[in-house]
Amino acid sequence: xxxxxxxxxxxxxxxxxxxxxxxxxxxxxxxxxxxxxxxxxxxxxxxxxxxxxxxxxxxxxxxxxxxxxxxxxxxxxxxxxxxxxxxxxxxxxxxxxxxxxxxxxxxxxxxxxxxxxxxxxxxxxxxxxxxxxxxxxxxxxxxxxxxxxxxxxxxxxxxxxxxxxxxxxxxxxxxxxxxxxxxxxxxxxxxxxxxxxxxxxxxxxxxxxxxxxxxxxxxxxxxxxxxxxxxxxxxxxxxxxxxxxxxxxxxxxxxxxxxxxxxxxxxxxxxxxxxxxxxxxxxxxxxxxxxxxxxxxxxxxxxxxxxxxxxxxxxxxxxxxxxxxxxxxxxxxxxxxxxxxxxxxxxxxxxxxxxxxxxxxxxxxxxxxxxxxxxxxxxxxxxxxxxxxxxxxxxxxxxxxxxxxxxxxxxxxxxxxxxxxxxxxxxxxxxxxxxxxxxxxxxxxxxxxxxxxxxxxxxxxxxxxxxxxxxxxxxxxxxxxxxxxxxxxxxxxxxxxxxxxxxxxxxxxxxxxxxxxxxxxxxxxxxxxxxxxxxxxxxxxxxxxxxxxxxxxxxxxxxxxxxxxxxxxxxxxxxxxxxxxxxxxxxxxxxxxxxxxxxxxxxxxx
Numbered sequence: 001x002x003x004x005x006x007x008x009x010x011x012x013x014x015x016x017x018x019x020x021x022x023x024x025x026x027x028x029x030x031x032x033x034x035x036x037x038x039x040x041x042x043x044x045x046x047x048x049x050x051x052x053x054x055x056x057x058x059x060x061x062x063x064x065x066x067x068x069x070x071x072x073x074x075x076x077x078x079x080x081x082x083x084x085x086x087x088x089x090x091x092x093x094x095x096x097x098x099x100x101x102x103x104x105x106x107x108x109x110x111x112x113x114x115x116x117x118x119x120x121x122x123x124x125x126x127x128x129x130x131x132x133x134x135x136x137x138x139x140x141x142x143x144x145x146x147x148x149x150x151x152x153x154x155x156x157x158x159x160x161x162x163x164x165x166x167x168x169x170x171x172x173x174x175x176x177x178x179x180x181x182x183x184x185x186x187x188x189x190x191x192x193x194x195x196x197x198x199x200x201x202x203x204x205x206x207x208x209x210x211x212x213x214x215x216x217x218x219x220x221x222x223x224x225x226x227x228x229x230x231x232x233x234x235x236x237x238x239x240x241x242x243x244x245x246x247x248x249x250x251x252x253x254x255x256x257x258x259x260x261x262x263x264x265x266x267x268x269x270x271x272x273x274x275x276x277x278x279x280x281x282x283x284x285x286x287x288x289x290x291x292x293x294x295x296x297x298x299x300x301x302x303x304x305x306x307x308x309x310x311x312x313x314x315x316x317x318x319x320x321x322x323x324x325x326x327x328x329x330x331x332x333x334x335x336x337x338x339x340x341x342x343x344x345x346x347x348x349x350x351x352x353x354x355x356x357x358x359x360x361x362x363x364x365x366x367x368x369x370x371x372x373x374x375x376x377x378x379x380x381x382x383x384x385x386x387x388x389x390x391x392x393x394x395x396x397x398x399x400x401x402x403x404x405x406x407x408x409x410x411x412x413x414x415x416x417x418x419x420x421x422x423x424x425x426x427x428x429x430x431x432x433x434x435x436x437x438x439x440x441x442x443x444x445x446x447x448x449x450x451x452x453x454x455x456x457x458x459x460x461x462x463x464x465x466x467x468x469x470x471x472x473x474x475x476x477x478x479x480x481x482x483x484x485x486x487x488x489x490x491x492x493x494x495x496x497x498x499x500x501x502x503x504x505x506x507x508x509x510x511x512x513x514x515x516x517x518x519x520x521x522x523x524x525x526x527x528x529x530x531x532x533x534x535x536x537x538x539x540x541x542x543x544x545x546x547x548x549x550x551x552x553x554x555x556x557x558x559x560x561x562x563x564x565x566x567x568x569x570x571x572x573x574x575x576x577x578x579x580x581x582x583x584x585x586x587x588x589x590x591x592x593x594x595x596x597x598x599x600x601x602x603x604x605x606x
Contacts, residue, residue: 107578
């Protein structure tokens with residue numbers, strides 16, 4: 001089996017005092033004491049602000065209220081909220097009792113909600129008015145559910161307002177004893193898997209898992225404590241809990257909540273964050289928007305300056321990948337940075353960022369290269385819910401495009417004989433909730449976790465992800481191919497393509513389903529003088545078909561003959577996260593897609 005070595009460990013840099021804590025409760029208390037007067041939580045489009053001292057006081061009050069409802073160490077508390085400080089305040093309060101917290105994706109159907117609540121067995125859910133239509137019926141349908149706490153507006157019959165909830169707390173509640181009783185091996189949170197291959201599984205992450213994650217991550221990227229981050233991904237996603245909710249407790253950063261994820265980039269201009277990360281789709285859309293802005297610049301002198309700067313930047317980015325940047329090229333880039341790139345970063349509110357990150361899905365190399373040209377070095381990382389989010393990451397100053405970097409300190413990564421990636425270390429989950437058989441299948445007797453991803457290492461120990469083991473295309477001739485690799489090429493070939501699905505398993509050749517991007521449609525419609533720019537209307541336009549055909553041809557030029565797309569179908573309409581085709585984390589639901597579009601696919605093979 002092939003294996004890789006970890007990156008430098010904790011000894012490589014001085015760590016914040018909170019990272020020495022054994023539980024997230026202890027980390028929170030250390031940070032709240034050290035930074036009591038500094039801002040901890042803020043909310044977009046409001047004047048809400050809570051300092052760390054106010055955060056701690058609210059946590060104490062609400063922990064007492066949860067205690068009055070009978071919540072104890074080991075119990076489960078559910079949340080269904082948009083990104084807002086109420087989540088942090090209530091989740092942290094329940095955590096201090098030793099409760100296990102979990103969040104429900106806001107796009108979940110009633111059937112999905114019922115499944116999660118039944119599986120978690122929680123008695124309490126914290127929610128808001130917007131989701132009561134789906135949650136209220138659960139009181140009758142889920143035997144364990146007793147209390148719905150509504151954090152905004154009046155509470156309808158059968159629920160409890162936030163004020164009434166807080167009034168339950170008693171001054172005699174021994175808060176100190178409660179949080180000090182929490183142990184490192186206690187389950188901190190449940191992260192329910194996306195359910196791409198079956199019903200969601202509850203990943204049990206412990207306090208020790210999360211503390212180990214941050215102790216291993218911080219030496220690689222020692223971001224300055226007390227910085228700023230934007231919470232915009234769902235709290236049901238491990239990335240938001242790791243990178244915002246729990247990291248703020250360890251590093252003392254201010255969390256700016258952005259309820260609408262579509263407004264995240266614009267919000268950055270106000271926040272000026274020090275940590276900025278997201279899924280590839282955010283970076284892809286930002287790249288398309290910047291390119292459109294460059295092309296649409298009316299001032300010829302400014303447009304020429306940007307074009308010249310980008311030419312220098314791209315040459316420098318490619319030279320970095322080859323191992324050395326000539327002195328003359330580096331000097332030319334510094335001038336371009338002073339005149340052009342620094343102004344772009346400042347305009348985007350990204351001029352104080354210490355860590356740019358991307359993960360959760362494959363990122364087109366062209367995207368990494370484009371931003372590196374502008375002085376935005378994006379670190380692609382990789383991990384799963386089962387590994388507390390991040391297991392490998394590209395180190396600063398040594399980004400290797402097309403890879404997900406090296407393992408964190410203390411994390412062992414190796415390849416099985418069939419290429420499957422195995423992980424062992426303190427960041428690996430405790431197991432799947434209530435599913436010992438599935439846990440035993442995923443984690444062997446030597447504590448190796450079988451990720452289901454196929455990968456490879458280069459000579460320097462950088463890991464590349466090929467695809468999911470169960471999603472590889474094996475065509476009629478027995479050739480193995482990665483659909484994700486093909487799809488990345490398609491998506492990066494045109495801003496008009498939002499999603500692409502490569503199909504070809506047990507087939508004579510590969511075909512693709514293409515979903516249009518609303519912004520790309522708008523730009524093309526403006527150029528063509530078309531009245532209706534919706535993806536539904538644009539799917540039938542000859543100009544759209546021609547552009548997609550050209551994009552497929554460009555993508556095919558980067559693929560081997562057997563991987564190339566022979567035919568494609570443009571889907572009318574959009575695919576929304578949490579819908580029939582996409583998980584809430586924007587992963588493709590390949591099996592449902594295959595079933596829903598079977599007729600269209602069959603036509604491509606007719």
